[in-house]
Amino acid sequence: MSNNSAIFDWLDHLRELMPVSHLVLIGAGAGTGTWVSYLRSRNYKGVTLVEADHCQFRHLQRESSHHPEWHARLQLIAPKNGPTVFYEAGLSSESGILKPEVLRQLWANLKIGGQRTLEALTLEGLLAEFSFSVNWLVIDCLPALAILASAGASLEGVQIIVARVVFDELADCNEMAHLGPLQESLTNLHFRFLTVDRCRNPGIGYALFVRDSRSVIRQMGDQLTRSSQEVVHLKAELAELKFRDKQQSSEAASIEAQVDFLKEALMQNRKT
């Protein structure tokens, strides 16, 4: 992806409509990649850069120290909390929780380095640690869907998601890295797919999702309708119950009258 990618133009416009309160970039690398360069060039404030590779993190930390409102975090983000294997690939941008072998169709000579077991945190856990709300999320690693799936309800405040994806034509790759399943999943979470931008390697790219407000409103409308229907139903039940209650009250009154009459008659008999 070049520095003048279309996705950046989208983001520049979306920044006006949905200002960044805080942005989290997962997989920031050494700080020399396209995303960090973009954020630096556009002077983004309130940025947290997350990187799992300690070697790249050291450089990233120094890069982020130039920006007072940027933070660097050494952390592996994975679908589950706890010890997780981190694979080192010959191409440092492909190091992650995905085995490098599955990317051989993308990078024919991709060499496999070592692997380490790191203490991982889910995306939900990461977002919960922030005292401020995160509304922009960039996931520059694979598989993006697996990471987003671990976010749970914490994605409700997120308005923009950019995820690294593998395009569907590479069937051998982990499906959690594909665009299709990610698109489906995020649509269910009321995100709208806007655009995709391919990298130098045409099999990999970035997909841009934005919070679909109309979908949210539609959902809320449906909920409202259902709620309204429920209310009507309950009202009817209530009316019926009231009528029954009234009926029973009148019956009770008549029975009481009869009981009183019978009591009087009995007393008269006794007197007589």
Added chain:
Amino acid sequence: MMPEKCNTVSKTIIVGHPASGLGQVESLLLSHGMSSALPSRREAMHPRQITEVLCKRYRTPSLVSVGELDIQQIAPAKQWDEMILDLEIGNSGQEWWGWADSACIFLLDYWRALDPGVMFVLVYNKPGELFNDPDLCPEVFDPTSGQNQRFTDNWVAYNSKLLEFSLSHPDRTLLVHSDEILRDPSNFFEQIQARCEVPLNDDGVEQLAIGDINPVWIRSSVPLELTESREGPPKQAMLVVPPELMGTVQAARQHRGLANEAIVRAQIYQELQAVAQIPSGDLPLPTCDLGVDWDHLVAQSHTLSDHFCQLYQALVGQHHRWTNKLNECDLLLVQVHQAQEELESYFLKNNLLRAEVRHLKKAIVELTRHGAAKRLKKQLSYRLGSILVANSSSIGGVLGMPFYLVAETNRFRRQQRLDRQRKSSKKREKRKKTGPKSQGALAKSDVHAGSAQAVKKIKQQLSYRLGQAIVRNARSPIGWIRMPFSLIGEIIRFKKRRIRMNDPSKFSHDKAPRKQTQVSDEQ
């Protein structure tokens, strides 16, 4: 998955960054079946010239300064297709031909679309080779001048484009590492053969020697005059950190910038390696380690710099102390020399004085030895005798003898009077000074021993004896009468003595000479 074999390939375009070694790849192919491109038939233009014309026409930037945004594909108008057709006609007799041209980076899509028979060999190399190319990179460049950024952008932009094109059209491209090809050409030829049927002559494929690939080496100059050196191997880019930047925040920032650029280059290189059909077999370039290692290097160099500064301070201090000590030693030496010279001068003076003293002593001895004799000769008797002897040889002398004798006597008396006056005045002066007696005075015994013999000798002389006779007989009138006889007697005795002395055998029974009484001169 290997792309399908293409049977229509007739030409190969070798494209790569100017520092990628594409010339060597071209030479390799030319030596193994590929024919060199002939100029077009009508215009007689070589393919590189055609590229140059198109680039000029469409105002493409210079290859060595091009950045990512500058590498845009040219879409020449239809009118230019005739030039290509002309080129094809000029090379129609060749089964397989090709050329290498870095500037074709702007025409990749054009050639791909124009001719399905083109196979692209995309050549890349390690980023460090960029700095080893003397045509592209000056021998020494300064990180503060922004050259490194320019080189990085240029290299990254060019090779990104190559990578992109290769990934987009894997069936028409062969992405290769130039060093790996030269190391093992057979693999390269196999790849070519697998893709297209070309008359490749791979018999006797030899591994070409690759020159030493010198990576960029970084030197930081230490801020010491004593150790600063700028010598280095020729034609090798040397990154020199100016001394004034060492140990400053700006330096760290500059160095980090260099590390960043190195990481970016390494990232692109890794991608090329991951995709290439013939990647390099070398170890992958580290990416993030560069930054870490660089920081360590910077920190280490700062520590070393501080350490060197301290050592230098200590050395300077030591040097000052030694210099002071040396100066003191020099002064002492000068003083010693001066003292030595003075001693020598005193020694020489002493020697001279000693010699003078000896000389004076000798003179005094001589003087005293002959002093008595001189005094004796000054006596009246000797003087009168000398006059007698001197004037006795002529008649005039004999006749005037009495007058001479009287004159001499008067002269003697006058001299005596003057000597007495001089002596009395000297005595008065001496009494005033009342100095001790001279320590250099001769011993009395030495005086007498030296002079007695001289006196004796003089007393034996005729002059003295005659004088004595005159003085002795002049006191009385009878003496005057006896004087001539006395004189004659002395003469006879003198002659006899002389004869005896010359021939003792003649006078063995001679009488002993008369004892003569010394008449006092002071009478």
